[in-house]
Amino acid sequence: MAFGTLYTRNPNPRSFAIIAVSKLLNIDLAVQYLDRENPEDEALLYKLNPLRQVPIFVGEDGFKLTECTAILQYVTSQSPTTPLLGHTPTSPYEIQKWLSFANSDLLPAIGGIILPLLRLHNAVQKDVQDCLRALHADLALLQNHLQGNKFLLGDEITIADYFVIPPVERPVAFAAQSHRVRGDGTVRPERPAASATPNAARAGVCRSACETPTLRAGATSR
Ligand SMILES: N[C@@H](CCC(=O)N[C@@H](CS)C(=O)NCC(=O)O)C(=O)O
Numbered sequence: 579m580a581f582g583t584l585y586t587r588n589p590n591p592r593s594f595a596i597i598a599v600s601k602l603l604n605i606d607l608a609v610q611y612l613d614r615e616n617p618e619d620e621a622l623l624y625k626l627n628p629l630r631q632v633p634i635f636v637g638e639d640g641f642k643l644t645e646c647t648a649i650l651q652y653v654t655s656q657s658p659t660t661p662l663l664g665h666t667p668t669s670p671y672e673i674q675k676w677l678s679f680a681n682s683d684l685l686p687a688i689g690g691i692i693l694p695l696l697r698l699h700n701a702v703q704k705d706v707q708d709c710l711r712a713l714h715a716d717l718a719l720l721q722n723h724l725q726g727n728k729f730l731l732g733d734e735i736t737i738a739d740y741f742v743i744p745p746v747e748r749p750v751a752f753a754a755q756s757h758r759v760r761g762d763g764t765v766r767p768e769r770p771a772a773s774a775t776p777n778a779a780r781a782g783v784c785r786s787a788c789e790t791p792t793l794r795a796g797a798t799s800r
Contacts, residue, residue, distance in 0.1 A: 580608040581656060582637035584649070585626060587612060591685060591745030592646035593633045596653055598740050603657040631701075647677040647741070654737050662737045669731060676730050676738035679716070685745060687712040717746070 584600075586593040588611040600607035612619040612632065626634045627644050635643040635652065643649050651673075654662055664673055686702075690709030693700045720742070723730070730738040 579638060580606045582635055582641075582653075583608040583610055584633055584635055585610050585612055585623070586633040587614075590632055591688070592681070594744045595737060595740035596633060596635075596646065596650050598744070599650065599654050599662060599737055603654065603660055603662070605653060605656050607653060647674075647681055650677070650737055650741060661734060662740075664731055664736050665734065669736065672731050673736055673738045676742050680742040680745070683712065684716045684742070687716060688745065720746070 584593060584596055584607055586609065593609075597607070597609060599605075612623050614620070620630075623630055623632070623634075626636065626642070629644075631644070633644075633646050633649055635641075635649040637643075643652055651663070654660055664670065686704070687709045689700060690704030691706055691713065694706065727733075729735045730742060
């Protein structure tokens with residue numbers, strides 16, 4: 579019997595890490611994708627979370643959890659010996675820092691750019707130019723950090739890498755190739771380069787984390 583069920587959308591960047599880590603740690607997590615067009619699914623979503631947001635976790639024991647970073651930490655903690663929660667006394671706080679950075683800064687910026695292009699509803703309307711500037715600043719911070727560190731917490735991979743890096747890779751490639759921040763801070767659309775050469779931000783992020791065999795295995799198994 580599954581340890582619990584994750585209710586989410588397909589795809590959902592806030593669920594990538596939860597699904598990847600549960601597979602990596604052999605945690606039996608059922609995943610149910612809710613369809614926006616299905617009234618029964620929408621009724622279930624409202625019942626599970628009146629904010630109508632995913633992901634939502636419901637355990638076999640009835641324990642219910644919303645908020646993706648809490649779900650990720652809870653699911654990971656089902657493997658008591660996992661190294662993915664870090665090794666040092668400060669690891670939990672550093673992990674929390676990166677999860678919060680991604681959930682509160684990076685993902686809203688990406689969502690503010692991508693959701694209008696996909697014609698999907700964004701609960702809080704955002705200015706695309708502001709989001710592009712925020713995204714470039716966030717990526718610069720990530721790139722600088724990952725140039726001096728193999729993973730976000732240093733030498734060992736943690737749930738922070740699974741949460742922060744995979745949702746960045748595809749939207750970043752798209753956004754960085756199709757938009758450019760000018761010297762004066764304004765953003766203008768740009769045609770994708772014919773060669774589609776990865777830009778520095780994407781290369782830095784991917785080289786240092788996404789392309790490590792462990793993270794690639796986890797990310798592709800979802
Ligand atoms: N604070 C929540 C935010 C969840 C959230 O914004 N989820 C988005 C998808 S990433 C959502 O459900 N939007 C409504 C929808 O997709 O219908 C969390 O961290 O889990």
